[in-house]
Amino acid sequence: MTQKRIYSALSFNKAFYMGLVVAILVHVATLLNPYFQKKEIAMHRADSPVIHAEQVYIAPPPPPPEAPKIEKKIVRSKIIPKVVEKPVEETPPEPEPEPIVETAPVAAAEPVVEAPPAPPAPSVAKVPPKPSPDSLKVVTRTYLRSLKKQLEQIKNYPATAKRLKQEGTVRVRFTILADGKIEQIEVSESSRYSSLDNSALEAVTSMGKFDPIPKLLEKERWRIEIPIQYKLNAGRS
Numbered sequence: 001m002t003q004k005r006i007y008s009a010l011s012f013n014k015a016f017y018m019g020l021v022v023a024i025l026v027h028v029a030t031l032l033n034p035y036f037q038k039k040e041i042a043m044h045r046a047d048s049p050v051i052h053a054e055q056v057y058i059a060p061p062p063p064p065p066e067a068p069k070i071e072k073k074i075v076r077s078k079i080i081p082k083v084v085e086k087p088v089e090e091t092p093p094e095p096e097p098e099p100i101v102e103t104a105p106v107a108a109a110e111p112v113v114e115a116p117p118a119p120p121a122p123s124v125a126k127v128p129p130k131p132s133p134d135s136l137k138v139v140t141r142t143y144l145r146s147l148k149k150q151l152e153q154i155k156n157y158p159a160t161a162k163r164l165k166q167e168g169t170v171r172v173r174f175t176i177l178a179d180g181k182i183e184q185i186e187v188s189e190s191s192r193y194s195s196l197d198n199s200a201l202e203a204v205t206s207m208g209k210f211d212p213i214p215k216l217l218e219k220e221r222w223r224i225e226i227p228i229q230y231k232l233n234a235g236r237s
Contacts (some may be wrong), residue, residue: 037142155203158195170200173225
């Protein structure tokens with residue numbers, strides 16, 4: 001342990017003295033430096049002027065001259081009309097005389113007699129197809145329902161029959177013509193109450209005329225029987 005301390009102390013002293021020697025040498029070299037610099041000797045003649053150049057200014061070169069502008073002139077060429085020489089009209093040659101041909105006399109042609117047109121064929125009248133039985137039934141049913149509905153609307157329920165609570169159905173028979181006129185009115189089946197029977201007859205008489213009979217039925221006179229009901233609690237009385 002003691003040897004290590006002695007060795008470290010010697011190393012430190014040695015480094016210290018070496019550093020001190022180096023510092024002294026650097027200081028001496030600094031002091032002796034001006035004596036070792038070279039002196040420049042001016043070699044010039046006594047009568048030659050001395051030029052002191054403090055600052056030299058070099059002017060920039062002048063810019064190149066601009067190229068002259070070339071103005072473009074548009075020269076319109078003159079239009080020279082073309083002279084077209086008219087062709088010399090040549091006189092047509094004289095026509096050669098045609099040869100004369102003697103024609104023989106032609107016999108007169110006989111007139112052509114045209115045959116009269118055939119008479120048109122007689123037109124056959126188209127007979128309309130007969131209506132089917134189903135279509136006849138539909139037309140008949142519609143016509144009678146409309147007639148019965150109108151009689152129900154114009155009938156008058158007698159006040160006496162209402163007070164006595166008389167009800168019933170009167171079947172009225174009459175003839176209707178093709179134009180709808182009604183005639184030959186009668187009661188075919190009584191309601192057992194004269195007031196109701198008379199009311200039904202008055203309803204058909206007051207109507208006087210109904211819609212014409214449909215042409216599809218092909219009837220000039222039609223005998224019809226319509227039931228007219230009288231009920232206290234049914235619709236219009």
